[in-house]
Amino acid sequence: MKKSVFLGVVAATMTVAGAASAQATLEAVKARGELICGSNTGLTGFGAPDASGNWTGFDVDLCRALAAAIFGDATKVKFVPTTGETRFTALQSGEVDLLVRNSTWTATRDSELALDFVAVNYYDGQGFMVKKDLGVSSAKELDGATVCIQTGTTTELNLADFFKQNNISYQPVTVADDSEAQRQYLAGACDAYTTDASGLAASRATMPDAENHVILPEIISKEPLGPVVRHGDNNWGDVVRWTYYALLIAEEKGITKANVAEVATSTADEEVKRLLGVEGAGDLPTKFGLSNDAFKNAIAAVGNYGEIFAANIGEGTSINLARGLNALWTQGGLQYAPPFR
Amino acid sequence: MAVASDVPKESFRLSMLIYDTRYRSITIQIFVLILFGLFLAWLLNNTAVNLATRGKEFNFGFLWQRAGYDIGQAIIPYTNDSSHFRALLVGLVNTLVVAILGCILATILGVIIGVLRLSKNWLVGRLMTVYVEVFRNVPLLLWILLSYVILSEATPQPRDFRVTDEMAAAGEAPAASMMLFDTVAVTNRGTNVPAPLFDVSLGSVNLLGITLNLTILAYIAVIAGSVWINRLILAGARAQQEATGDRPVTWWKSILVLFGPVIALSLALGLHLEVPELRGFNFQGGILVAHSFTALLIALTLYTAAFIAEIVRAGILAISKGQSEAAFALGLRPGRTMNLIILPQALRVIIPPLISQYLNLTKNTSLGIAVSYLDLRGTLGGITLNQTGRELECMLLMMLIYLTISLIISALMNLYNTSVQIKVR
Numbered sequence: 001m002k003k004s005v006f007l008g009v010v011a012a013t014m015t016v017a018g019a020a021s022a023q024a025t026l027e028a029v030k031a032r033g034e035l036i037c038g039s040n041t042g043l044t045g046f047g048a049p050d051a052s053g054n055w056t057g058f059d060v061d062l063c064r065a066l067a068a069a070i071f072g073d074a075t076k077v078k079f080v081p082t083t084g085e086t087r088f089t090a091l092q093s094g095e096v097d098l099l100v101r102n103s104t105w106t107a108t109r110d111s112e113l114a115l116d117f118v119a120v121n122y123y124d125g126q127g128f129m130v131k132k133d134l135g136v137s138s139a140k141e142l143d144g145a146t147v148c149i150q151t152g153t154t155t156e157l158n159l160a161d162f163f164k165q166n167n168i169s170y171q172p173v174t175v176a177d178d179s180e181a182q183r184q185y186l187a188g189a190c191d192a193y194t195t196d197a198s199g200l201a202a203s204r205a206t207m208p209d210a211e212n213h214v215i216l217p218e219i220i221s222k223e224p225l226g227p228v229v230r231h232g233d234n235n236w237g238d239v240v241r242w243t244y245y246a247l248l249i250a251e252e253k254g255i256t257k258a259n260v261a262e263v264a265t266s267t268a269d270e271e272v273k274r275l276l277g278v279e280g281a282g283d284l285p286t287k288f289g290l291s292n293d294a295f296k297n298a299i300a301a302v303g304n305y306g307e308i309f310a311a312n313i314g315e316g317t318s319i320n321l322a323r324g325l326n327a328l329w330t331q332g333g334l335q336y337a338p339p340f341r
Numbered sequence: 342m343a344v345a346s347d348v349p350k351e352s353f354r355l356s357m358l359i360y361d362t363r364y365r366s367i368t369i370q371i372f373v374l375i376l377f378g379l380f381l382a383w384l385l386n387n388t389a390v391n392l393a394t395r396g397k398e399f400n401f402g403f404l405w406q407r408a409g410y411d412i413g414q415a416i417i418p419y420t421n422d423s424s425h426f427r428a429l430l431v432g433l434v435n436t437l438v439v440a441i442l443g444c445i446l447a448t449i450l451g452v453i454i455g456v457l458r459l460s461k462n463w464l465v466g467r468l469m470t471v472y473v474e475v476f477r478n479v480p481l482l483l484w485i486l487l488s489y490v491i492l493s494e495a496t497p498q499p500r501d502f503r504v505t506d507e508m509a510a511a512g513e514a515p516a517a518s519m520m521l522f523d524t525v526a527v528t529n530r531g532t533n534v535p536a537p538l539f540d541v542s543l544g545s546v547n548l549l550g551i552t553l554n555l556t557i558l559a560y561i562a563v564i565a566g567s568v569w570i571n572r573l574i575l576a577g578a579r580a581q582q583e584a585t586g587d588r589p590v591t592w593w594k595s596i597l598v599l600f601g602p603v604i605a606l607s608l609a610l611g612l613h614l615e616v617p618e619l620r621g622f623n624f625q626g627g628i629l630v631a632h633s634f635t636a637l638l639i640a641l642t643l644y645t646a647a648f649i650a651e652i653v654r655a656g657i658l659a660i661s662k663g664q665s666e667a668a669f670a671l672g673l674r675p676g677r678t679m680n681l682i683i684l685p686q687a688l689r690v691i692i693p694p695l696i697s698q699y700l701n702l703t704k705n706t707s708l709g710i711a712v713s714y715l716d717l718r719g720t721l722g723g724i725t726l727n728q729t730g731r732e733l734e735c736m737l738l739m740m741l742i743y744l745t746i747s748l749i750i751s752a753l754m755n756l757y758n759t760s761v762q763i764k765v766r
Contacts, residue, residue, distance in 0.1 A: 085727055113730040114397055144621040146530055151719075152727035157409045160421040171530075171623065172411045174713045174724070188498040189529055191622045232394075 025229070025236035026289050029070060029097055037063035038087055038096035039079040041177050045202045045312050045319040046102055047079070055079045058312040059100040062121060062227060062244060065298040066098075069243045069290055074301035083177050084152035088113050091230060098240055099228040102196060104154045114231040118241040121226050121305075123325035123334050125219035126155050127197035129204060132212050134191060139218040143168035148181045148190035150174075155195050158221040178203060192216075196223050198313065198321060205318040239288050245337035246295035249275055250304035252328055252337070257303035264296060275340045284340070305335065392733070401738070403729045404429070410724050412715050414631050425725045432720030433742065439634065439716065440703040440746075443641040447702060448695075450642060451649025456679065458654050469650070476647035482708055484644050489636035489712040496529045496632075502619050524616050526624050531631040533617035533624040540611025556610065563602045570598050633714040637706065645702045652694045656687035688761045696754040700747050707743075717742060 029035050039060060040047035047057040060079065067077035082090045082101060091099050092114065102124070103109075105117040128139045128147075136142065139162070149156050151174045163170050173190050175181045182203055185193040193200065197219060204210050227244065229237050250256070253272050255263050264276045273281035276299075277292035285294045302308055309326065313319045327333025358368045392399060404426040411421050415431045416438065458469035476484070497517035504515050519526045526533040543555035574594050582588040617627030660683050668678040707718040715723070717739060726735040 085723065088727075088730060089732060108728075108730070112397075142622070144623055144625065146623060151724055156724065157728065160409055160411045163411075164421065170411075171629075172413050173530075174413070174715060174719070176710075176713075184493075187494055187529065189493050 025097055025233045026070070026239055033071070033076065035063065035067045035070060035077040036096045037066075037077055037079050038082045038090050038099035038101055039063070040101040041081040041083055041179070043102065043178055043199060043202050044206050045317065046198070047100070049079075056312070058122070058308060059102060061302040061308045061312065062100050062247075063098075065247060065302045066240060066243050068301035069239070069246075069294040069298040072291065072293070072297045074297075084150050085176065087152075088115065088228075091115065091228060094230075097229075097236075100226075102199065102225040103228055104196075105224045105226055106154060109228075110231075115228050116231050116237050117224075117226050117228050118237045119226045119244045120224040120334075121244060122198060122224075124196040124198050124223040124225050126158050126194060126221040126223055127200050127219055128192045128194045128216040129185070129200045129213055130192045130216060132214050136192075136216065139192075139216045139220065140166050140168065142170060142192055144170070145191040146171040146173055146189070148173045148175055148184050148193045150178065150181055150195055151176060153195070154221070154223065159194055162220040182207070196225065198225075198319075201319050201321055202313070205320070235289060239290065242288060242340075243295065243298055245340070246275055246298055247302075247305040247308065248328070248335055248337040249340055250299045251306040252330065255299055255304060257300060257307055260296060260299045271340050388733075397730075399733060401734055403725075403731050403734070406729075408725065408728075410728065412720065413713075414629075414634060414715065425721075425729065428720045428725055429717070429738075432715060432717040435634075435709075435714070435720075436703075436706050436716040436718075437746070439637055439641065439706045439709065439714075442638055443645065443702050443706070444699050446638070446642040447645040447649055447698070450646035452653050454646060455650035455653025456657070458650060459657060473647045473650050476643050477651075481640060481644045481705055482711055484640035485637055485708055485711055488639045489632060492632040492636050493529045496527050499526075499528045499530065499619060499623050502526060502528070502624075524614065526617055526619075528624065529632070530623070531629045532635065533627050533629050535614035535616045536626070536628045538613055538615045540613070541609070543610070559606060559610075560603070563606050567599050567602050571595050574598065631714075633709065633712040636712050637709045637714050641702055641705060645698055645705075648698050648701075649695065652691055652698065653687070655694075656689075656691035657683055659690045660686050685761075689763065692754065692758040692761060696751055696758070699750050699754065703746055703750060704743060 037060075039055060040057075042048040043057070045057055047055065047059040049055050063077050063079070064074040068074040070076075080090065080096050082096070082099070087099055087101060087103060088109070090096050100121075102122065103117075104124075105120065109115050110117060128142065130136050130142075142163075147159065147170050149159055149172050156172075156174075159170075159172070173184060175184060178195070178199065181193055181195070184190055186207065193203070195203075197215060200215050204213050204215070207213060227240050229240055249271070250260075253263075253269065253275075255272065255276075260276070263272065264278055267273060267276075267278070270281065272278075274284050276296040277283070277285050277294070283292050285292050288294070291297075303311070306328075309323065310316070313321045315322060323331075323333060325334050327335065329336040358364050389399075405424050407421075408423055408425045408428045409421050410428075412419055412428065412431055414435060416434050417431055419427055419431045454469050454472060457465050458473065460466045460469075501516035502518065508515065517528075524535045539556060543559060545554045547553075574591055578589050578591045615626045617624040617629075619625075623629075664682055664686065665678050668682045669675075673681065706716055707722075709716045710718050710723060713719070721735055721742075722739045726732055729735075
């Protein structure tokens, strides 16, 4: 009897968590009047609340664009902070509608975790940060070092592989999130801190002595980061995917936050007309279950991809990342949107 | 005159199941049981359906896949090529080590504090009261974090131990130095202690998939043998004392028996210590005891000792004053009165609540995740769960394991409890 009570309690816990329906996320979001976006617990530049509690960042702006596309109002979005450990459970259980928190697209997550990565909004790779006075210039010199690593991430597995391939040893210190990793690293409890290179740059930007830390040249993995939705609701996946592509197309066509209204009235480009939902250019955006001016609203709310990048993490911000792989395909990068027709 | 010879045979009617007190309780029990069974079936079905809609299946096959991650502190051999099951075992061993050491240390400390709290010395008594109130009224997690922060922030970095050429030329000492004849180094990452090494290895045998180290087995055998012989010597001494009233001197025999064979074995195997030394980023060689382990152990010990102290105090106060007065009247000093008269009787009151404290401590080890101690919660319930995405399986398995550990502790302590209860003869 004792054992069956135990099993019952377990099953009860699991069932409550799994009550969300897989279908019709868009309808649920519309009915709720608010988009719930799984965000970082705080990674400057990508997703972090500022001093007055407003969420800002590269990933956050994608959520705002999506809210603008659905409701015509970029403020109708709630951000739920998730850690590396809790993020996928939060998404699977329906606690959040989508995750935009620098999560790496992998085959396991696509298949076994039953998730769908709908786009890659940042092409990244795993790097190492060390203190300058350690005198290390390459990750291969880290033999015997203590390395801080966030748990529940792909970087944890890449790290083990990298040291094994190079036949060197290390001592892992497993921490829960970025802020704890920073604390341990700054206190000298670990020699090196490893995560995505963009995350390292973001962490370094918040350190009081940023100039004393150096990010090593080795990039030891591919880390395509992007928005994630639950597997099984294809329409919702399409909404997220095409909102993101709309921002890319906008950059490609020179549509910005400032000129989107003007372009909508003056443009002669048929693809732009279709994207912005100009009168007489068809009703393609409504096929996603959105209003005809959804993507126009999204661009008007946060700007195009290039503007979002420049405002949050680009050169000139404290994080100071170059476009690199994330430049448009027309400029030698990997960011490429399929035609909007 | 017609006499009703028999009570008419009562036929069974369905309504009797409700209105007849003989059957009613059984009816209700069966009814509740059926409802409960239905509820359970509904829960299980719901779980299965929800898992299916999410395209997830329920199986434990992932346990045999390659884990792929590294664990900082592994007592049993482990590499990132080992399976998730091996990682589970590493975590389980880490959990058990902290739990067992914690229970032992907390008991010792708790008994001392509990006894001292009853001290007639006003200052000692009040100090112990302060200890108990401070430690049991602050959440354990805060104690764990505090110990960890103190250990990692107040200790030097490994590179502070380094002597550079310029410093050697100038005759300067490094910022930090090793302790205990240069054998122990305390850095902000952990405590490096010397490791015992043997020139002669006895090898190991593989029994049913479990690798047994023969050197450790040899030590266990020798120590067990020594203790057994020592008990024979003491029993002989007691027999002689009871027969003649004269107790022979045995201390040198005991020392010889207890330490002689172990030292002889060590010499035969060529035991020597591998002292840690600073190479590269960290101390190499020796054994690294990470601060996460030390902090967790210290916090668990101090916290649980406060509760055990109260249990011990309650146990002692439960013994009637007449017992100690009688002991004093016989001429026993207070220390012996406590050890020989009071504590043995108090144990009867102490053991049952002590079991709960041991169970608490064991389960509280899962808070080690706060300081990155990779116990069962950290490996199976942390990294494995995350990397494989098998929440349900990992959580169920983890609950099952914690339940098993707790039941084993309970069973053992209950066994001990029956042995100290008053024997009714």
